[in-house]
Each structure stands twice: as structure tokens, then as C-alpha cells.
Amino acid sequence: MAPGSGLLLCAPLALLLLAMAPDSASPAAASEGACRQYTNKTCEECLKNVSCLWCSSNKKCMDYPVKNLLPPRSVCELSSARWGVCWVNFEALIITMSVVGGVILVALCICCFCCCRKKSKKQVSEEDEKAAREREQRRVRQEERRAEMKSRHDEIRKKYGLFKEENPYAKFEN
Numbered sequence: 001m002a003p004g005s006g007l008l009l010c011a012p013l014a015l016l017l018l019a020m021a022p023d024s025a026s027p028a029a030a031s032e033g034a035c036r037q038y039t040n041k042t043c044e045e046c047l048k049n050v051s052c053l054w055c056s057s058n059k060k061c062m063d064y065p066v067k068n069l070l071p072p073r074s075v076c077e078l079s080s081a082r083w084g085v086c087w088v089n090f091e092a093l094i095i096t097m098s099v100v101g102g103v104i105l106v107a108l109c110i111c112c113f114c115c116c117r118k119k120s121k122k123q124v125s126e127e128d129e130k131a132a133r134e135r136e137q138r139r140v141r142q143e144e145r146r147a148e149m150k151s152r153h154d155e156i157r158k159k160y161g162l163f164k165e166e167n168p169y170a171k172f173e174n
Contacts, residue, residue: 034052035052056089078090
């Protein structure tokens, strides 16, 4: 993976989180039950407070149920629930985050697989090269030994007069 590609993968997620950040949250609106006063008003007014959840189906603004990760259906359907920004519902947020997370996981797996495969090929080629060098060295040593043995045998044959002529079947010329 290239050095800057992790940043490129995180950029859409960061933009989504920045878009979801509220413009300003007043301290007075942060008090308990302050979200109910925005019921039957606009989504933007409701979501100025980070602790508020807007249900677009019944135009209710309510405190976000912090005990649950996602708001239960009894409070508001996921397709109607808005938090942070009005243009993203929880259903789309879940699907988007799942797809982004899946793509990141697949990309990481592919990168790991490619890196491991490249490493193993490199190790195999290094081992093959080493084995080929060793084979060549053994072959050269064997040829040297063979030539040495042949010269030693030829010397012994000369010493005892058993040296073979180059061609024993050559014609005799007088």
C-alpha cells in the first residue's frame, strides 16, 4: 500500500464525521429534556444540539437514547431517524459505514496477500539462485576431480608402459 493511500481511504470518513458535527451547541439547550421544545419545528433547529435526535416521520425532536447504540423502533424507525445532520438517516449511515468498512477490510487483505506473495516469491527465487550456485560449484569441483584423476591415471599408465595410443586401430605406415 502506498504511504498516502491510508489517508485517502480515511478522507471520506472524516468528511462524513465533519458534516455530521453540529454548527454550535448552546449550553442552555444541553440540559435534560431541552430537545422536546424543538418538536414540530425544523430538523436543523433540533439537531443544533448534539444530544437531540430528529424523527422525520412524526417531526419529533427527542433526547438521543444513549443507552442504546441505535435508537429502538419504539422511539423512531431507522429510516426516519436523523442525528448530526438532516440529510443522513441511520439506515443510510449503517449501510455506508458497512460498505466503507468492508472495502477497507478487503483492501487490507489484498495488500497483505500481495505483500506476502511477493515476499515468498523473493525468498523462493533467492533459494533457487543459491541452489543453482551450489550445483554449479559441485559440477565444477567434480570436473576438476575427474580431470585430476584422469591425469593421475595417465601418469601411472605411462610409468608402467600401459599408456594407450591415441588410436590403436590406426594404419601402420612403413
